[in-house]
Amino acid sequence: MERSDQVLFFVGTYSPEGEEALFLCTLNLAGGEMRTLEGTKGIENPSYLALNGAGTILYAVSEKDAGEIHAYSVDPGTKALTSLGGQSTGGGSPCYVSISQKEDYIFVSNYSGGNVNVFPVNSDGSLQEMSSQVRHTGQGVREDRQDAPHPHSIIPDSSGERVMVCDLGLDQIIFYRMEGGLLTTHREVNLPPGSGPRHLALHPSGKWVYSINELNNTVTVFTNDETFGDLNILQHIPTLPEHYIAGSDDTAADIHISSCGRFLYASNRGHDSIVLFTIDDSSGLLTAADWQTSGGRNPRNFAIFNNIMLVANQSSGTITSFIIDADNGRLIPTGNELGVSAPVCIKFL
Structure with a gap:
């Protein structure tokens, strides 16, 4: 099925359980053409996905009031999905799933539930019952978006001994120690009120961490203290152009770093763009270099493979492809x- 000029990718969507919601697609690396190969039903709103390192197991959250996390085996030949079952996340609107470095645990954040979960992984990739759950408390300054905790992402830190949770409602990045399938609070890192931290990107060098802040349309640059499990703020930089007047629809969404470590990208909904930042190789600080229209409305998530970027434009129902210039990003x-x-x-x- 796979060819040297083609790469496969999965797409998660907001779709009802009775309709195809997970899609297997192919991308032509030479020209950026894409095709849908197969759709999978049986899961509602698989809004975030994670693949294990071998590409044999796919995990998908089901973002609904009674949240779930599902596991699928990926056929070695056809890449078709077979359900391995799911588990309740014990909270509403799960919106992020990640995998521990040893691939023995799955982490989930529940946006409206205000809680984060850990699930042990069986040898076949299926999930055991939840081994740990932590519920956040408090609120932020924005009554419309921060009336309660809203964990938006949960990822292992570079040490593998801790996980970092971006809580949009609390303006915090919370570190948890991970021991024997249990989470215990390690440290909280505070961001400016009304920031709304959403997702994180770790620099390939391990020196710096970058957060995309949804509510105030900024990226925050941190030095990464791996030994003590801490982040120290270096810079806040807007994701929108200097003279652009942001409206209520303008919210930042996703963030990724090129494999070379020279370029950082973030998506702007409302402005409907991908912003390019150059990364200073000695300080990790960012400089805005360009804004490229996403080719659709409300670019949510995007992904990079070699010199190609794919952008998921949620509201226009399109995925657009871009070539990344190797010299300037x-x-x-x-x-x-x-x-x-x-x-x-x-x-x-």
């Missing part, structure tokens, strides 16, 4: 798009 539209209903997450195989 700028995005060059390929002119190709793939129609997918409400795409919100892309994961390359």
Whole structure:
């Protein structure tokens, strides 16, 4: 099925359980053309996905009031998905899933539930019952978006001994120690009131961590203290152009770093763009270099494979492809798009 000029990717969407919601697609690396190969039903709103290192197991949250996390085996030949069952997340609107470094645990954050979970992984990739749950308390300064805790992402730190949780409602990044399947609070890192931290990107060097802050449209740069499990703020930088007047629809969404470590990208909903920052190789500080239209409305998640970026435009129902200029990091539209209903997450195989 796989060819040297093709790469496969999965797409998660906002779709009802009775409709196809998870899609297997293919990308032509030369020209950026995309095709849908297969759709999978049986899960509602699989809004975030994670693949194990071998690409044999896919995990998908089901973002609904009674949240769930599902596991799927990926067929070695056809790459078709077979359900391995799921577990309740004990909270509403799970919106992020990640995998421990040893791939023996799955982490989930529940946006409206205000809690984060740990699930042990069986040898076949299926999930055991929840081994740990932590519920956040408090609120932020924005009554419309921060009336309660809203954990938006949970990822292992570079040491593998801790996980970091971005809580949009509390303006905090919370470190938890991970021991024997249990989470215990380690440290809280405070961001400016009304920031709304959403996702994190770890620099390949391990020196710096970057957070995309949804509510005030900024990226925060941190030095990464791996030994003590701490982040120290170096910089806040806007994701929107200097003279652009942001409206209520303008919210930042996703953040990724190129494999070379020279470029950082973030998505702007409302402005409907991907911003390019250059990363100073000695300080980790960012400089805004360019804004490229996403080719659709409300670019949510995006993903990078070699010199190609795919952007999931949720509201326009399209995935657009771009070539990344190796010299300056700028995005060059390929002119190709793939129609997918409400795409919100892309994961390359």
